[in-house]
Amino acid sequence: MMAQIVWQADFYRRPLRDAAGQTLWELLVCDLTRTVEFVALCPQSQVNAHWLVEQLQHVADKMPDTIQVFRPQSLSLITAAGEQLGITVEATRRTDALKQWLQERSSLYRSMDNYTGEAYDLLTLEKPPPTPLPEKLWGEQWRFAALSAKDVEEAFQERPIPILNMPPALMPLQLGLASNIAIPGVIIYGGRQSMRLARWLQEANPVSLNYIAGAPDGLVLEAGLVDRWIVATFEDREVSTSAQNYEQRKQQSKGLHFLLVQPDNSDITFSGFWLLRQD
Template sequence: MNNSIWQADFYRRPLKDKQDQQLWELLICTPTRSLEFTAICPQSEVNAHWLVEQLRKVGQGQDLPDTIQVFRPQSLGLIETAAQMLGVKVEATRHTTALKQWLLERAQQYQEMKTYTGEFYDPLKLDSPPPVPLAENLWGDRWRFATLPAGNIKDIIERPIPILAVPEFLLPLNLGLSSTLPIPGVVIDGGRQSMRLAQWLEAAQPYFLKYVSGDPDGLILEAGLVDRWVVATFSDREVSLAAQVYEERKQHSQGLHFLLVQPDDSGMTYSGFWLLH
């Protein structure tokens, strides 16, 4: 069994014990859910040492993982502290599909428990700050919506690109997408700022780019665990129509889209490429 990655969530649930104390639950699974572990903890006992004990319990049957992935900001600090005591790396990432699916299933199961409080509960909801404009010293020369045939993405990622973020599970082939399907994306010609922008994006950890209609319309980058950035605003009708087509194409590509940063539109060099979902 390959347990080099675990996904974990440790947070309060819509559950209370007989003393009316809020209950927290620890969920740990592998990306394939071949391993699943749960433990309940009263809020008064929530600390890193309790977590260390639970992680050791899970590790009794198999080795501890190389990495524990965490998507919830409120879980991150405690899990990082516990993992550090055990010499395990923690990765803050939204890409915890198996864990999120399990959380949705658990939310249904809570309703059957005697400790269920009956309160509304969305297991995946995270408080997200309002979007912040990108710093002017990062912004490039121009940007545009674009498409790439799914089959061409493999060619692009084989090129020498300084910053490349292409999770294997997001490759079009692994999503079962046709090689001719147009994958929507955003291309930024960064000019002299191209490498600086790509490095900033690498640190920010892009997750997805979405069009938001308004006055003006906007292109919002969701990044990190809950960060949001205003990549661009526009009121031009043609750009807004292109943005709507961009969102429609995402529906056909199972949400797959890309972000490409390059110095110019010559196609000679790229600074950074991200597959997003």
């Protein structure tokens, strides 16, 4: 079976203007190793899917199977171009190669003659305030937990879990974590809503689950490209201490953590398991 060809792409306005004073949009396309890198500039008046289709056909000899996109403002145009070319477009925050390239290019614009002088951050996306989970999905209980990296690798892959999301890139071994490192996580006991909650989470596309100190403290799920959901709030000092330990463990596990949804604490049936990583 041939390996899938995956590109990562960004198409959005930059702090640049053309000779006519029009804002310029920049298309960046790379593969996962940045062996392929492609750059094209487009005046704002010409920004459309047709222009993108033409450019994508010049990136490399072989078209990709998938184009990954992290910026919401780029998604609809690249998706439209992908449909015309028969390419799957995947919305994901995990575009590490592209983000590294964008970081490197950030200082480049300032040296260009057509730089507008405006402050510009290529990677920061505007995120809405977190929204409470729909009430019908609330689980009955939840708790912090931890598993060894070895258990994460072995315990869930062989189990008949309806929704299992363990991307190879997030496996502890792939991240270079020792087998005895504790991987922190959150377990939600969903009761009768367990499967419904798991299906909703899968559709939401979880990225990371973070402790946010406040009044009250809370757990916020980062999902999709910019979505944020309040999973739980709490004022109990003991729970807050556990939450701080959870965040400390995340630092030791290179940001890797997990979310497990199950009906109850019998550990017989599981509804969904996700490996997550703070981006």
